[in-house]
Amino acid sequence: MEYIGKIFLILLSSILINNFVMSRFLGICPFLGVSKRVETAVGMGAAVTFVMAMASLITYIVQYGILEPLNIQYLQTIVFILVIACLVQFVEMVIQKSSPTLYKALGVYLPLITTNCAVLGVAIINIDEKYDLIQALFNGIGAALGFTLAIVLFAGIRERLELSDIPKPLKGFPIALITAGLMSVAFLGFQGLIK
């Protein structure tokens, strides 16, 4: 029971308290790049969730199956990048074959995730926090859900910004960056949620 409680805690903390975009500042590139419309933001979020969960599992196995026994942990970064890039490619092929609808919905976002630092970030954090396999998996899912939450909220705000009367020098990206900053401040409010 205590274990389930801990997993729930990991999930909650990675979604809200240690939100990847808002407090760890990872995955800012897609966060700003594909947040112009809610629809695409949801697509990106779904793709990231899928890849992060898979990456958490595989990198965990690689870390404790290969790197630790051979005592070559310093290769962690490059091996993880290799694993993630390969994984994304593989997943893309499988999805294209098995579900053309999902493939169309995810579209270009799937390959884009290869270079998403949040995916690498979650893999490394899993190791640093010394999570076990289940915990790593849930940390990955939580981080991705947090990313999705942030990007969808942000896209919603940006859609409204398009239509509002904004001073000319702030139009477009400047106001988006300010908005992101304010959102980050708001997410800071979750810090005291768990002691």
Added chain:
Amino acid sequence: MNVILLSLLSLGGMGLLFGILLAVASKKFSIETDPRVETIRDVLPGANCGACGYPGCDAFAAAVAAGEAPADGCTVGGTNVARQVASIMGVDVEDRERRIARVLCQGDCENAVDKYEYKGIEDCVAASMLADGFKGCGYGCLGLGTCVRACPFDAIYIDNGIAVVNPDKCTGCGICVEACPKGLIELIPESSLVQVLCISKDPGRQVRDYCKVGCIGCRLCVKACQFDAIEFADNLAKIDYDKCVNCMVCAEKCPTGTIYADFAKRKVAVIDEENCIGCTACKRVCKFDAIEGDVKKKHRVLQDKCTGCGQCVEKCPVKVISME
């Protein structure tokens, strides 16, 4: 040494393993696509303008290969592309003439008066919502550039308050036709050199008040046209491009200069007198009395009377008349 070797082997091994895995996966999960899609895509212009009704050239190519879109659906590519696509698909297409967009209004800052000063959003759609726009004429071009922004080929520009199409850049995709809130842009066959540049349906007296170059409905052009090519309805003359032979007589007669004709491209008939058999067929068909000559004698074209309508060229039984 051992560490280097170990890391080299493990990393290299992993890379190799993943490589093989991906190679196998790409074979196993390969999707069989219609090879025609790729070849069709290659002959398309690649502008992704969407004039065909599909999101881009890729989607259009896929639709053609699937038999959903016609082979000549790409207006931008014109006949050339249509023929290539058709040969890939193994079908025939009829040759269609290239069409060019034309803004049917000449009411620029000098010719037309405004009814109020507009200081709103710089967009024709927005402006036209306010009492049909700021122009005295409710039909006229507002010149705020909605079509300019819509054009994917940079072929429209604003000149002195009205939109003008650059015929060299225009591909006839028809996107501006949809974009113009006034419905002022029309696709006109390239060979057609005469156009009525007004769509105002107001009575003549009203048109005179707000525009110097609007159609006042005087019907002089209708009377002048020898080929029955001008239709008149709702106080407005309209040219039937199928019937028009580019004689440009209507443009000469039009008192307001509403009818535009490209006089620089006007031709004159020339008879090769060496081979003329004097049959008088051309003389009889000429509606402008521009050919003189007696039976069995050489015929001659009166240059100042010839309008270049080309009727004699078709009639001549020995084909000795040419347009120059």
